[in-house]
Amino acid sequence: MTDAKHTADDRFARFKEHLRAQRLKSTAQRDTIVRAFLASQRHISVEELYNDVRRMNPHIGYATVYRTMKLLTECGVAAERHFRDGEARYESAEKRHHDHLICESCGKIVEFEEPRIESLQQDTAKRCGFQLTGHKMELYGICRECRRARQAG
Amino acid sequence: MTDAKHTADDRFARFKEHLRAQRLKSTAQRDTIVRAFLASQRHISVEELYNDVRRMNPHIGYATVYRTMKLLTECGVAAERHFRDGEARYESAEKRHHDHLICESCGKIVEFEEPRIESLQQDTAKRCGFQLTGHKMELYGICRECRRARQAG
DNA sequence: GTGGTTGCAAAGACTTTGCATTGTT
DNA sequence: AACAATGCAAAGTCTTTGCAACCAC
Numbered sequence A, B: 001m002t003d004a005k006h007t008a009d010d011r012f013a014r015f016k017e018h019l020r021a022q023r024l025k026s027t028a029q030r031d032t033i034v035r036a037f038l039a040s041q042r043h044i045s046v047e048e049l050y051n052d053v054r055r056m057n058p059h060i061g062y063a064t065v066y067r068t069m070k071l072l073t074e075c076g077v078a079a080e081r082h083f084r085d086g087e088a089r090y091e092s093a094e095k096r097h098h099d100h101l102i103c104e105s106c107g108k109i110v111e112f113e114e115p116r117i118e119s120l121q122q123d124t125a126k127r128c129g130f131q132l133t134g135h136k137m138e139l140y141g142i143c144r145e146c147r148r149a150r151q152a153g
Numbered sequence C: 001g002t003g004g005t006t007g008c009a010a011a012g013a014c015t016t017t018g019c020a021t022t023g024t025t
Numbered sequence D: 001a002a003c004a005a006t007g008c009a010a011a012g013t014c015t016t017t018g019c020a021a022c023c024a025c
Helices: A008-021 A028-039 A046-056 A062-074 A115-127 A144-152 B008-021 B028-039 B046-056 B062-074 B115-127 B144-152
Strands: A078-082 A088-092 A099-103 A109-112 A131-142 B078-082 B088-092 B099-103 B109-112 B131-142
Touching: A008 A028, A008 A062, A028 A046, A028 A062, A046 A062, A046 A088, A062 A078, A062 A088, A115 A131, A115 B115, A115 B131, A131 A144, A131 B115, B008 B028, B008 B062, B028 B046, B028 B062, B046 B062, B046 B088, B062 B078, B062 B088, B115 B131, B131 B144
Parallel strands: A099 A131, B099 B131
Antiparallel strands: A078 A088, A099 A109, A131 B131, B078 B088, B099 B109
């Protein structure tokens, strides 16, 4: 499924490389956390990740998860997102650029790309005298499944 | 400047009306906070508002400011926003729909409307099977003044 | 052995809440 | 008089940090 250049192993290697380059150390805790993150195919919160990690090694602390996700973000393997629920979520940073569509009923998160919107964002920034450096766009709605469930229920 | 239907006095009246309708009480603190909010022509944070309010009445507490802004939001006079800095900011809710462009250098916040983006957002949601209920879009960049200052400096 | 890392608890930032007191209606 | 509102401090949520013990290099 995943692009061959971006397998979990590749990303794990990228993380290890980052440690080496920065003269940081490899530890069992970091390995566990990174593998757990790479195994999760979703927009995972620190709490969720912490729970996954604890299953593999109950002695790992919350702070280490936070610190490791910070490292993963720095080396470009993970990207931090902030949706409405107020806690950070992490996703793989190696996908191409995209934005998110979130179901307000079940919390499902769908990714989409819409180059026409991107282009209009550029135009808009320029029109206002800004040099665009980034954006945040989230669409909120009700997904098909939740609408069906409502009608049925 | 402001639309005649949306003067500060009108909005103040709307707030008072809300209190009456909900059988809540008018107090000097609420009046002070609401007037300070209506007088501020910007996307004001609770801390900034608290400082303004303290100048008018040093005995007002932080909690009362939070509680009053909640009320103002409920009655549709204020709208709560969350930008990157992690603290809530409030703006007038009576403007027409718009999104924000934020200077990463000086923090300036500019409002814009772009119906073509809105329309593409609708299309995108539909294409993904969602019924759109809302969105959050912020563009980040460097404003003209900050770019000039950089070149000069 | 040196210096980064960990886990825990404590602290921070922002916001909400409990409660005795005060103020509105 | 009844009951909501206030101010303060305490608690809550998410995240970061200080520090002694620990471990990779």
